[in-house]
Amino acid sequence: MKNEIMAVAEAKKRFSEIISKSAYSDQRIIITKRNRPIAAVISIEDLHSLEQIEKRKGLMEIIGKWQNFDEINDAIDNIVDKRHKEGTGRNVSF
Known part of the structure; x- marks a missing residue:
């Protein structure tokens, strides 16, 4: 990817061209x-x-912070254990 450097005054004059270059030629x-x-x-x-x-x-920052919240980890572990013990889940058919 190629970068082009341009002063504000020049960019004002060539605005349409700049838009086309960035949109269609993969240029910044x-x-x-x-x-x-x-x-x-x-x-x-x-x-x-x-x-x-x-x-x-x-998301990675949040994941890293959750490691210190033992209550959340315990709650998740309890839910997973409960689901495994109860089987595949509840019947929701009509």
């Missing part, structure tokens, strides 16, 4: 102001990928 455009990166234009697929990474990261 980094917008700068006074030679400092301030924003990026990326494809919607890249955005979805980043969002998925954030969700996974959030």
Whole structure:
């Protein structure tokens, strides 16, 4: 994946082109102001990928914190044991 760096003034002039490049050519455009990166234009697929990474990261943080909650672990273990002892589950047919 290729990145293109562009100043804000140039990006304003070429906005439609920037949108097309990011959407159809798998290119990321980094917008700068006074030679400092301030924003990026990326494809919607890249955005979805980043969002998925954030969700996974959030779930991993929760999982790590649950290790210290003995009550939750005990409750889950009790539920699993109870289900195993009772068989496959209750009959919900009509």
